[in-house]
Amino acid sequence: MAAIAPVGVRTGCRVIRDGDDAHLLPNEAHSIPARQPAMRRASGAARWIAHRLLAELGVDNVGILRAPSGAPVWPDGIIGSLAHDDDMAVAAVAPVGHISALGIDVEPAQPLPGDILALVTIPADRTDAADRHLAGRILFAAKEAVYKAVYPLDREVLGYEDIAVDLNAGHATTKTGRRASLAYCAAPRVVVLAFVEAR
CATH class of the missing domain: 3.90.470.20 (4'-phosphopantetheinyl transferase domain)
Incomplete structure (x- = not known):
């Protein structure tokens, strides 16, 4: 970490x-x-x-x-x-x-069940850079971490569909236009850190 x-x-x-x-x-x-x-x-x-x-x-x-x-x-x-x-x-x-907000999430290093993956994923998500077995779990943790980071800034409740994650580029964007950087590790657990840099 x-x-x-x-x-x-x-x-x-x-x-x-x-x-x-x-x-x-x-x-x-x-x-x-x-x-x-x-x-x-x-x-x-x-x-x-x-x-x-x-x-x-x-x-x-x-x-x-x-x-x-x-x-x-x-x-x-x-x-x-x-x-x-x-x-x-x-x-x-x-x-x-220089960082104005932080979010973190932890998940087991196991594939995300398909029914949950279907709820979490949107067409704008990009996960090609991640381990294919864990990509869904990393995506899920990333959206959780981003929400934790941006909620104190925007005070807006966001669903999974409101956060587009690009693991290839290492960032996410919310429907409010907020951009968060992402960093993650996948062993021995999936941990994703989301952070917003001060403007």
């Missing part, structure tokens, strides 16, 4: 473990309505990573609350993103600067 991240962006990952819900700070735990133990463990694991990345930037003991939209609320001067699948949690953070 560190190899795909642009300069200034810090990333981390963690296998989700029993007891990871204990890593939630009290105010974080209060802001996360999920009662399912698996969801709270995943949220705790992602925030454990993010707290350590923030500490590297000199930001300590700050809760990353969950907004009503579901997005994490970052400290002033920081942008970031959290994600998890059933087994792995990931996070990316950066100081506000």
Whole structure:
């Protein structure tokens, strides 16, 4: 993950473990309505990573609350993103600067089921550069990461059909005209990082 991240962006990952819900700070735990133990463990694991990345930037003991939209609320001067699948949690953070928005997503390194692929793909998508077995999964993760990156900027709910991904060129464009750069790795998990450069 560190190899795909642009300069200034810090990333981390963690296998989700029993007891990871204990890593939630009290105010974080209060802001996360999920009662399912698996969801709270995943949220705790992602925030454990993010707290350590923030500490590297000199930001300590700050809760990353969950907004009503579901997005994490970052400290002033920081942008970031959290994600998890059933087994792995990931996070990316950066100081506000030449990058104005970040999104990250993680998925198993397995082909995307055909019914989901049909929902995600639009004619404008380009995935020729990706491993053909994982192209659908990378496409799915890319659209999730782009949405996380651009929502704080545009405050517009986007569907998969509203995001055109070009893995060949390494970027995506939303129906609002927002352009995000993409970087990804496909092993041992599919991780996609989307970022918007400041104008």
